[in-house]
Amino acid sequence: MTPTGANVAIWMIAALAAAGVLIRPFKWPEAVWAVIGGVLLLGFGLLPLADGVRAVAKGLDVYLFLVGMMLLSETARREGLFEWVAAFAVNHANRSPRRLFLLIYGVGVIVTAFLSNDAAAVVLTPAVFAAAKTAKADPLPYLFICAFIANAASFVLPISNPANLVLYGDHVPPLGPWLASFALPSLLSILATYGVLRWSQRAALAGGCDGEVDQPRLSAGAWTALLGLILTAAALLIVSALGLRLGAPTCVMGVLTGAVVLIRKRASPLPVLKGVSWAVLPLVAGLFVMVEALSRSGLTTALAGWLRAGVSLSADGAAAVSGGSLAVVSNLMNNLPAGLIASAVISQAHAPKTVIDALLIGVDLGPNLSITGSLATILWLTAIRREGEEVSFLTFLKVGALVMPPAMILAIGARLLV
Numbered sequence: 001m002t003p004t005g006a007n008v009a010i011w012m013i014a015a016l017a018a019a020g021v022l023i024r025p026f027k028w029p030e031a032v033w034a035v036i037g038g039v040l041l042l043g044f045g046l047l048p049l050a051d052g053v054r055a056v057a058k059g060l061d062v063y064l065f066l067v068g069m070m071l072l073s074e075t076a077r078r079e080g081l082f083e084w085v086a087a088f089a090v091n092h093a094n095r096s097p098r099r100l101f102l103l104i105y106g107v108g109v110i111v112t113a114f115l116s117n118d119a120a121a122v123v124l125t126p127a128v129f130a131a132a133k134t135a136k137a138d139p140l141p142y143l144f145i146c147a148f149i150a151n152a153a154s155f156v157l158p159i160s161n162p163a164n165l166v167l168y169g170d171h172v173p174p175l176g177p178w179l180a181s182f183a184l185p186s187l188l189s190i191l192a193t194y195g196v197l198r199w200s201q202r203a204a205l206a207g208g209c210d211g212e213v214d215q216p217r218l219s220a221g222a223w224t225a226l227l228g229l230i231l232t233a234a235a236l237l238i239v240s241a242l243g244l245r246l247g248a249p250t251c252v253m254g255v256l257t258g259a260v261v262l263i264r265k266r267a268s269p270l271p272v273l274k275g276v277s278w279a280v281l282p283l284v285a286g287l288f289v290m291v292e293a294l295s296r297s298g299l300t301t302a303l304a305g306w307l308r309a310g311v312s313l314s315a316d317g318a319a320a321v322s323g324g325s326l327a328v329v330s331n332l333m334n335n336l337p338a339g340l341i342a343s344a345v346i347s348q349a350h351a352p353k354t355v356i357d358a359l360l361i362g363v364d365l366g367p368n369l370s371i372t373g374s375l376a377t378i379l380w381l382t383a384i385r386r387e388g389e390e391v392s393f394l395t396f397l398k399v400g401a402l403v404m405p406p407a408m409i410l411a412i413g414a415r416l417l418v
Contacts, residue, residue: 006046007297013040014290018333021283022372022393030378031279034286047293055292056285062162062336063281064247066118066375068254072228073122074275075258079221086131087215097137097205098198104128104142105194108149109156114233116246117150117161117364121380123229129387135209140391141201143384147368147396148403150376152193154364156186159240163363163374166339167346167356175241181357184418185411189365192407200402221261228257277382284336284375291337295344303341304348307355315352316416323358323412327366327404331373339363354416361411368404371396 017037021030041047047055076082089107093100112120125146132139154161158172165172173181198205218226232253239249262269294300310318330338342359345351351359367373371381371393384391 009044010041010046010293010297011299013037013044013046014294014333017286017290021334022332022370029279029283030372031283031286034283034290036286038286038289041289041293047289047296051292051296052289055288058292059284059288061165061245061247062284064251065116065162066280066284066379067276068232068247068250068252069116069119069122070276070280071251071254071258071272072225072232073119073126074272075254075261076123076222076225076229077126078272078275079219079225079261080216081218081222081225082127082130083134084216084218084222085127086134087213089131090135090210090213091215093135093209095208095210097135097141097207097209100131100135100137100209101141101145101198101201101205104131104145105149108145109153109190112150112153113156113160115229115236116159117154117374117376118379120146120150120153121376121383125380125383126387129384129389134213137209138204139387139389141204143380143389143391144197144201144399146383147371147377147380148193148197148400149190150380151365151368151374152189152407153186154376155182155189155360157237157240159236159246161364161376162246163335163339164360165246166336167343167360167363172240181353181415181418182361185361185414188410188414189361189407192410193368193403196403196406197399200399220264224261224264225257228253228260232257277379277386280375280379280382283378287334287337288340290333291340294337294341300341300344300348303345307345307349307351311349311352311355315354319352319355319358319416320412322355323362324366324408326359326362327369327408330363330366331370334372334378335363335367335374357415358412361408361415365408365411366404368407369397369400371400373400 014037017033020033042049042052089100089103093103108120108124111124128142128146129139132142155164158164158178232250235249235253236246239246258272307322326338326342342363346356367377371377
């Protein structure tokens with residue numbers, strides 16, 4: 001096969017695998033299609049096995065981060081922490097679905113900013129579902145909060161989204177310069193997302209809901225889980241400030257928290273392990289393999305050339321176009337591989353900071369358009385399916401098409417002005 005033919009084959013396999021992740025033919029899990037894509041690339045010799053193994057290994061930090069967060073979430077769920085949070089939110093909503101919506105949105109901002117968007121999807125979603133159930137309210141508007149705020153607030157801090165670390169690599173800006181660049185864009189993104197999402201759900205939020213439910217007592221295990229979440233947030237801030245990777249500390253905190261709870265109760269770890277959504281790990285691994293193959297096909301070199309040409313004409317124009325383009329592409333192939341490709345393009349093109357920042361906003365906020373745009377949204381989808389809810393690609397797209405564009409325009413526009 002000629003190099004051109006090999007490249008075409010790589011693009012076709014990657015496109016079909018991405019379509020499988022988006023559409024889920026036969027209702028097979030997203031991970032199945034990502035793994036099939038990676039296996040086909042290796043099986044046809046389009047990517048050497050050694051390079052495939054290295055591509056999978058590149059995701060180690062992401063795997064560790066996800067495992068830690070999922071262990072924390074499952075431990076907290078089993079110990080009743082989410083039911084306590086749910087009752088607290090309902091009791092402070094004063095029988096108002098609109099107030100409950102605002103309370104949950106505020107909590108979502110805090111969880112995303114300090115524990116990452118993946119944590120908002122994994123940790124917050126079960127609590128929100130429990131709150132809606134307790135209030136006898138339609139859960140979908142509140143569940144949408146978990147999905148949309150997970151991306152809208154994901155560039156408040158460097159730790160708010162693993163994609164931030166993927167895009168910047170070993171050159172993540174210190175906290176001061178980060179806030180100088182992203183404080184205003186983040187604020188506008190959060191406010192715009194709230195306003196449009198709240199408006200889109202106005203019919204479902206009409207009327208009243210139940211209130212004044214019994215506030216359960218926190219068990220020793222629930223207190224331990226809560227302390228584990230707080231300490232994890234503190235640890236992530238510290239390691240981020242030191243420029244260290246987030247995966248290992250998160251995994252250690254998840255394992256330690258779960259172990260302390262289980263040892264105190266003298267319980268088996270099997271129920272907790274069974275409750276973790278392990279399928280997300282092969283999904284991420286398959287995406288890393290496809291990105292490696294796409295990079296070898298010359299895609300990043302071509303994109304770097306186009307970016308350099310755009311910057312030579314207008315840096316701000318190139319920033320706006322590239323950020324918007326990456327936002328759309330993130331929905332076609334998931335923002336994690338899109339961020340990996342963008343990182344390689346940035347390195348080759350020696351892009352200015354305004355362009356890099358616009359790309360970061362695009363890779364973080366753009367996935368609010370579709371249900372498979374980000375890993376956080378896929379984790380959210382897994383969490384709501386576990387609760388018996390289902391949101392189709394089209395249902396999410398109808399809301400995302402309203403919510404994402406205004407927030408994206410305001411955030412990128414603000415970044416170009418600061």
